[in-house]
Amino acid sequence: MANVSVAAEWQLLYNRYYRKPELYPMRWKHVDLARHKVAGAPFGGPVAVIRDDSKIVQLHAESALRKLRLFNSAGHPLADAVWRHPGGRLIGMSWNDDLTLVCVVQDGTIYRYDLHAQLVEPNISMGKECFEQNVADCAFWGNGVVCITEQNQLFCIPDFRNPKPVPLADPMIDEPPRCIAVIEPQYTMSGNVEVLLGVADDPVVLVVEEDGVQRLGEGLLRGPLQKMVVSRDGKWLASFTHDGRLLVTTSDLTGIIIERECEADENLRLIKPSLPEAVEACVDASGHEFDVSRQRTLLRAASYGQAFCSNFQRDRIQEMCKILRVLNAVRNPEIGIPLSIQQYKLLSPSVLIGRLINAHRHLLALRISEYLGMNQEVVIMHWACSKITASLSIPDATLLDILLDKLKLCKGISYAAVAAHADKNGRRKLAAMLVDHEPRSSKQVVPLLLSIGEEDTALMKATESGDIDLVYLVLFHIWQKRQSLEFFGTIQARPLARDLFITYARCYKHEYLKDFFLSTGQLQDVAFLLWKESWEFVKNPMASKGSPLHGPRIKLIEKAQSLFAETKEHVFESKAAEEHAKLLRIQHELEVTTKQAIFVDSSISDTIRTCIVLGNHRAAMRVKTEFKVSEKRWYWLKVFALATIKDWVALEKFSKEKRPPIGYRPFVEACIEADEKAEAIKYIPKLADPRERAESYARIGLVKEAADAASQAKDGELLGRLKLTFAQNAAASSIFDTLRDRLSFPDVKVPFACLMSSE
């Protein structure tokens, strides 16, 4: 394992060893870094290169037009674009956090490019002052930029997602600063960006913020600084002094951490013969190694040593292998993302996958996410959307098959989201076809279908989901969009939508509902609506003011009647409406003649009763004949009405008119209910059924008569029941027991026989 060349790569710097391995021989051609402006993205990201127009260069065999060229870290070309922007010289360019290339030109315009060298609209302006004064220099950080003008004024954009230029405090310097650096807002106390300026002939650093300028490093610095770099976490500042020293200080310049002339610590640490540590070190080292064969050597050594340590975590090696496979895959020159293991951990696998799909490396992204057991939905979704954007010439059906082939790999993927993308790209038909495959019906899909004008499909999907709220959503949408007749036609074909429309319209759109029924030929439903409306005249007395109440009301009912008569299925309803109109007429007449407003809106039976109670037997008879009231009903009504006014004489007379068609039961019941025993006794003997006789006697408390009648009936259950009716009466009870014994009935159970005796 001891390999001289490996050890020789390492150089001691202060108290640590460092090395500078060559990761890739750059594959690009004709790129002389000295003649170009270059921006490399962190985390193994792409490199942007453009000819530096501030330098006078000799053009070799190349076009005079400048080209912005993008490469991966291995110098493999990704994309390029001709640079034709106005606005003067390119002052600076840099990749920001989401891998957008930001380019600042002299007049303060910022042009942005994506990974595929496509210009990202809109361009951003650094503001009027920059435009007038010209930008002289700029400094970038993750998501922002600071520009300094030729008049030494500072402007910054703190966040490209909200690109508004903010002026910073005036540093009050006459000469342009020697060097410039920024501390990102997330690492400053104020939360705003701090700009560090190294000024000429002054051994200080100016810190410029929005609301003020501070001088730092007085007494600490011995002369002006030539160049400054802030560490990633904003804690440290490395600077290069006028006299050629490298200086590392805290970023507030209060203390020097390293001065390069310090004495080097020459003591090499002795490696202790501690096996687990060695194994651990091998595993770690393999992670940091870029060379695949060396990774293999280190891991093999670790694996060998691990066998001799009892308490080493075995999955450490497996885990490392997994990470290295991912790292090696993306470090491949074709992909060209030379991530270190720390960078990878900092970046996280999901961000790495995000970068890969942005670079259209979908297959690798898919493989990695599969390998790491991550959700592949993001990758497939992005792929599908890119595919749609890039496949303008592929017919819908073909493209659908291509898409479905991949989409089905991922269970639970949102077809609706892909469809939305297709719709945005003007492929409405493809969108509709995609939505058709969405297993998740409801919430997202239906509104989407409406937005792409697929109303019928939306209605179908909403109906399938069983979510009535969604059906209403579609219903109202269509209602608003279409002509009445077209709308009626649509919902008539869909029973659920139709029923819901009717339910809603019944409460809120009465007239409109009538139109609907008329247009679909449901005349009986129109009739019901009219009939219902006829009651509005009762509820709203204003409607009848000035004209007799019954006029317009009866007209409505008659209209309803004629509509019912249109279909032979509604003969009954037609007849009922006719009778209703007739009844109202008679009731109105009765109110006029009796001068009592007690008839209208009572039933036919009630009208008859009222007439009898008022002693108007002729009117009662008239109603009876007009409506062909049966003799049976007539007897019940008249008997009860006479009992109500306690006209027992008239009742008896009525009983003798002729033999009552339903016997004397109505008479008995009416008397018992009125608690008139003496009257009841007149009719009980006339009851034909001995059982009824027995029960009626029992109800008015005549034990002996009840018993006699019961014994005629020869009904054991009846006897048992009667006995219980007289449970409190011992004498009566014994009568029934004797009777039962005589008739030899068993003790029959009766429901609810044993009721509570008062305890």
Place this chain on the structure above:
Amino acid sequence: MVELLLQFRGKIATAKLLILREQSQKELINILKNIRGKKCLVIDPKLGDSLSLIIQTSLLKEHGVELRHLSADHIQTDCTKVVYLVQSQPNLMRHICSNIHHDESKGLQREYHVYFVPRRTVVCEKVLEEEKLHNMVTIGEYPLYIVPMDEDVLSFELDLAYKECQVDGDTSSLWHIAKAIHKLEFSFGVIPNLRAKGKASVRVADILNRMQAEEPVNSSDMVMPEINTLILLDREVDMVTPLCSQLTYEGLLDEFLNIKNGSVELDASIMGLQQEGKKTKVPLNSTDKLFKEIRDLNFEVVVQILRQKATSMKQDYTEMTTTSQSVSELKDFVKKLNSLPEITRHINLAQHLTTFTSKPSFLGQLDMEHTIVESQSYDICFDYIEELIHKQEPLTTVLRLLILFSVTNSGLPKKHFDYLRRELLHSYGFEHITTLNNLEKAGLFKKQESRSNWLTIKRALQLVVEDTDTANPNDISYVFSGYAPFSIRLIQHAIRSGWRPVEEILKLLPGPHLETKRGAFSNSPSFDSLSGVSTGIAKVPDGRRALVLVVFVGGVTFAEISALRFLCSQEGMAYDLIIATTKIVNGQTLVETFMEKLGG
């Protein structure tokens, strides 16, 4: 036997169902907390009733709430913040709109919040929009899908579900039910076995499966779900049972006194209180131990038990006053004495019930119900109903028998159908044409089009049981003194052996049926615990009995609940049951949902 009846009903589900209640309570309080300061909470009255089972008024007041009921009248309050808590029904929006318009006209500046139960809907928002109030109110949701009525009964509180589905074609309730079950699955795990009968039930199953596909309940960490089987049954399948007068104690209390949210309201004097003319509320739930003991029994038996208890108490008391007692005997006596208020309460209630049960009209009605159910004599039944109409007996009473008659005969011959309809309109008024129309649409009172298969069903499922011993029952028929509720007979089969053995019968009943496995279990034939009484498999790991959730789509009666509890108590029963329903109904309330006056 009575003792046997009492020891059933595990406490398994209870704890979790109580958690449901706590969750809903917490959610409501959070809503109120998020609206700072004093506020006026305006609740629609129907919802207020259900909420009383979830949260106490005092608790609301602790959170700075002034309570009002929603009506068309404007709100009188000093609060500047008004919070409406309403079911998402468009007709309630009208009241809110008129309230706000009134405030506007008076120049009152208030902050309005509208919380929809259980969720906001396009229709309701449309009403607000058309009244141009959409921008004035903040809209929120209170996702109350289930109200626990008792330790084993859940209600979705969808009073009109049956009518809306059958008459209006509005199936909102089915989505609600599926959503509620899906929510339950988030705490109990995906229910692996599903059995459904009836169009609505099969649709609920379908929607439930869609929900599971869209928003899956993660079942990977639950080896054995707590609810083993879900049984869904349409009320439409059995419209006979709810129309029969219930003869259990709780059932009768509901028939005559109308149990509302676990309590009845009656004159204080009936309960022996010295407050003339005042009403008093009597709670009826399982925390009352005596009630828990007797609620499911046939009322006849209840009367006997109460009498025994009173007598033994009287005896103990006499002994106590005449002989000297040991301390432990005294203790026992005092313990018994503690149950005295409960005994008194139920003696009062039972006595009050007997004033109804002893009426000839009630006995006559019972007799007629049995005659109809037995399909003995068409003419006697027809004449009886005709006479009720002629005597203008209460319309609901008439319709109840009439529907029972029509359902068992699968409609009436056209001549009779038209005749009875005419007599009804003549006796009760033409405005009832809508009611008749509704009943016809729902198939409850209609023209006969095919032969009735009620007799076949009745015989095949042994629905009429001779010699039913109500005191020592061995069959569910005790709840109706001889008639075994058809719905529960079906469920009994579904639990014991699935649909297969009764498939021929199911085909005679309206709507499709379904038997399926769900979730991760859909592919594992080994997980077939419901076939046969395989007690071993049906146990959850810690030895408790597994649960079966029985859902009634369209309502269930107390008598049917009692019958299910009876099944639970039977030896060899491998499951505990939870019962869920759109609403607890009885013949009267069920018929009332279909009643609609034209002018009303």
